[in-house]
Amino acid sequence: MKKLYMDNAAGTPMHYQVIDAIVPFLKEGFGNPSNLHQFGKLTSNAIQSARESVANLINAKVNEIIFTSSGTEANNFAIKGITAANKKKGNHIITTEIEHFSLLNPLKSLEKSGYEVTYLPVDKYGLVNPDDVRNAIKSTTILVSVMFANGEIGTIEPIKEISEIVRAKEIIFHTDAVAAAGNIPINVSNMPLDVLSMSANQFYGPTGIGALYVREGIRIQPFIEGGVQEGGRRAGTENIIGIVGMGKAAELAKTEMQQRLKHIQKLRDMLCDGLLKNISNIYINGHPTNRLPGNLSVCIEFIEGESVLLFLDMHGIAVSSGSACTSRSLKASHVIMATGVDPALAQGTVLFSIGRENTEEDVACVLEKLPSIVERLRQMSPLYSQKK
Amino acid sequence: MQYSEKVMDHFANPRNVGEIPEADGVGEVGNPACGDIMKMSIKVKDNVIVDAKFKTFGCGAAIATSSISTEMIIGKTLDEALHLTNKAVAEALGGLPPAKMHCSVLAEEAIEAAIDDYLKKTTGKGLEKKKAHAHEEHHHEPDFRPN
Numbered sequence A: 001m002k003k004l005y006m007d008n009a010a011g012t013p014m015h016y017q018v019i020d021a022i023v024p025f026l027k028e029g030f031g032n033p034s035n036l037h038q039f040g041k042l043t044s045n046a047i048q049s050a051r052e053s054v055a056n057l058i059n060a061k062v063n064e065i066i067f068t069s070s071g072t073e074a075n076n077f078a079i080k081g082i083t084a085a086n087k088k089k090g091n092h093i094i095t096t097e098i099e100h101f102s103l104l105n106p107l108k109s110l111e112k113s114g115y116e117v118t119y120l121p122v123d124k125y126g127l128v129n130p131d132d133v134r135n136a137i138k139s140t141t142i143l144v145s146v147m148f149a150n151g152e153i154g155t156i157e158p159i160k161e162i163s164e165i166v167r168a169k170e171i172i173f174h175t176d177a178v179a180a181a182g183n184i185p186i187n188v189s190n191m192p193l194d195v196l197s198m199s200a201n202q203f204y205g206p207t208g209i210g211a212l213y214v215r216e217g218i219r220i221q222p223f224i225e226g227g228v229q230e231g232g233r234r235a236g237t238e239n240i241i242g243i244v245g246m247g248k249a250a251e252l253a254k255t256e257m258q259q260r261l262k263h264i265q266k267l268r269d270m271l272c273d274g275l276l277k278n279i280s281n282i283y284i285n286g287h288p289t290n291r292l293p294g295n296l297s298v299c300i301e302f303i304e305g306e307s308v309l310l311f312l313d314m315h316g317i318a319v320s321s322g323s324a325c326t327s328r329s330l331k332a333s334h335v336i337m338a339t340g341v342d343p344a345l346a347q348g349t350v351l352f353s354i355g356r357e358n359t360e361e362d363v364a365c366v367l368e369k370l371p372s373i374v375e376r377l378r379q380m381s382p383l384y385s386q387k388k
Numbered sequence B: 001m002q003y004s005e006k007v008m009d010h011f012a013n014p015r016n017v018g019e020i021p022e023a024d025g026v027g028e029v030g031n032p033a034c035g036d037i038m039k040m041s042i043k044v045k046d047n048v049i050v051d052a053k054f055k056t057f058g059c060g061a062a063i064a065t066s067s068i069s070t071e072m073i074i075g076k077t078l079d080e081a082l083h084l085t086n087k088a089v090a091e092a093l094g095g096l097p098p099a100k101m102h103c104s105v106l107a108e109e110a111i112e113a114a115i116d117d118y119l120k121k122t123t124g125k126g127l128e129k130k131k132a133h134a135h136e137e138h139h140h141e142p143d144f145r146p147n
């Protein structure tokens, strides 16, 4: 059976050129980059050029990139580091209801220690209203954090507008760009982004490596204390393999972006049209046009997502679901719920996320298998028989 | 979290799916934890369940427990069927992941509701006392979600 991976929002397979770039370092990349000898020089040079590539991807300066262990760490770093460094100025933070848990949970902790957090709602497409951001700003606001794009429903937020509003008030703006960076163009010199999180595993780099962009002049407290790695802000001997991989992935993302966008978008549209045509009572989540190219999140009425996922997996097809049953906490996706989807319908959330390696045959395969799976599950569903 | 082979078998090839046209008892219950629904209908003859069918809106574990519990109650007396616990159902499936134990409670409750409905129809009185469900079997992973 062919293995068909359509869960790129959860993690992308490494690009073969990334693997090629990493392999020599598995053998020779052991020298501590902090040391002056040739072994240290090899790795410190490699880190420097990876940092350049990552900076280049978002048009930042080289010294504005801090490597982290993941997108999650980058988000934790941003939230905790900025609030701690700017504590004297105030204790109010603005964010949205659809952020990732790596952002929401640090904020929950901050709330317990005296910070005040405003969670902005989104509309049915998952869009944040820039006016809501403007209206939420107070004299005590020290940080606004709105994600660049949502990985679950694909919606791209009006970040330029929001960041300009925040800048005009001289407040720090952070954006979680984990789902966006490397997949759609981001240019930090085009809009006033102060801090930005990203993760290599979202653009065909390795897992276990992410980065935080911190604009020059922004005050942020160190996240891990120790040596002077990463400008003393994130100590610890560098993850050389990860960094080299992320550098290569960033370089490839930049050069291949347009071509990938075209390919992925085409497959996504094919899949979307096919699903709408072949399955009744199916609804698309997220914004119809302002969206990540490979994201196709749907709610399939009368059935539950985990059972769809299991049946697809039996056919070799890997996807995700936002249903309560799939989550360990037994709650439907907070993102889907924030867009106002009815809870029963939210149970039928299935996320197809297409990547650069997917083909038209892959799409055809999903379109061939899914309708009968849906029909089968509907035949089993008490909700479906009531409807008929 | 992985399902046992038996769970996957009952999920992929569920037994006794459907509704009995002229059922003697019908029970529909909802899962408070995740909002799923199970509907069970039974045919009773001389105090023995002679047929059972189900419809379920829920996860793989919910479908598999529905399926196997219909198998387990067919041929049983009402009293025996009432004594079927979610634990026994889970065991018959070769175990369930801890986070999915609550789905097996749904099956137990659906059987009970169907029998209750049957008794109401025939004797005008439902079950005396609903049995206490093993709610300690509800295992929730720590909640990392907001709110």
Ligand code: FES
Binding pocket: A324, A325, A326, B031, B034, B035, B036, B057, B058, B059, B060, B061, B062, B100, B103
């Ligand atoms: S029915 Fe929701 S987790 Fe099993």
